[in-house]
Amino acid sequence: MVRSIFLRGFDQDMANKVGDYMEDHGIKFIKKYVPKKIEQIKKGTPGLLKVTAHATEGSEIFQGEYNTVLLAIGRDACTRKIGLEKVGVKINEKTGKIPVNDVEQTNVPYIYAIGDVLEGKLELTPLAIQAGRLLAQRLYGGSKKKCDYVNVPTTVFTPMEYGACGYSEEKAIEKYGVKNIEVYHSYFWPLEWTVPSRDNNRCYAKVICLIPEKQRVIGFHVLGPNAGEVTQGFAAAIKCGMTKDLLDSTIGIHPVCAEVCMRLAKMLSTFFPLVYLLVLM
Structure with missing residues (x-):
């Protein structure tokens, strides 16, 4: 079930080719629907689940029965309950992400942020590791090298x-x-x-x-x-x-x-x- 588009944030020409390939090999996509309710209608292994979904465009309702349902819902930045407001660090109220400048500095000059909590940056572990290393080198080693957030493989x-x-x-x-x-x-x-x-x-x-x-x-x-x-x-x-x-x-x-x-x-x-x-x- 696809809410809107394949692989949001990636090249859509390539993303659609990925989707076409999967469809041609037996994967059925239910496009522009979001699940609203999942009900167990039969216990056991594998059991049976009924999924009710609503269209994102229009009023159509989809229902289907499946043995297994996997929810790939993404993740949120858990920044709202760690006391950032006490030191004045601003976050995006909708996403919890933290805006920073090109040296990972928040609106509070002596507080920095790196990794998946950054607003508008890729959520990748190797990228976070690289950003952390470069930040440490700038703060304590006299380096001026910044993390490249564009040319990220x-x-x-x-x-x-x-x-x-x-x-x-x-x-x-x-x-x-x-x-x-x-x-x-x-x-x-x-x-x-x-x-x-x-x-x-x-x-x-x-x-x-x-x-x-x-x-x-x-x-x-x-x-x-x-x-x-x-x-x-x-x-x-x-x-x-x-x-x-x-x-x-x-x-x-x-x-x-x-x-x-x-x-x-x-x-x-x-x-x-x-x-x-x-x-x-």
Whole structure:
């Protein structure tokens, strides 16, 4: 059951491809509904549960019976009862998250916050560890290095892995404008899938480049086997300022999944297919 969209906060082109792949492999999604009531109608193992859900758009009601119900409801920041108000630290009253500046400083200059409680930051353990280390080095070691909250490699371990680093296409357009963004992409077929003829052209990779900065890669996204392993290496290259030209001039290792990233093609705008159809007519 999906309340609104797949993988909120991630690139929605990639998120929808993840959803399509899962649907094609037997997962049924009930979209734009939220559960309102769960009733036990039969005891035992596995037993039977009745779920009643309401549509998020409209007044429709959905009911279904299942052996097992798993609630993936997310998490809240438990900051409301730890005495922050006594020292004047402001929080987002709706989410409990703590706003900070670019050095993790709260509105109270001598109080800092790191990790999952930060407002607008990714909730990832390795990121929190890195932020803590850098904060300690700034406070006690004379360092000025800040934590990079943009070029953070991460992986969603869906049935077909999704790895990402940097901006989503939506965020890149929001920050830099559509005219300053170029997207390159390609589908690919992993070698280990070719013999059984499994899922041709379902794996996918794309990079988002910033045109005014010599096509610097500001977003990397890959959907396929071992996407996390692939993403980790490219994350280092992105932090080094990798451009599309450097990517294209790198020799790919054949036959591995990451090879596709050295031959990504420009994504056509929606205008081009229209012109093509008119010519055919």
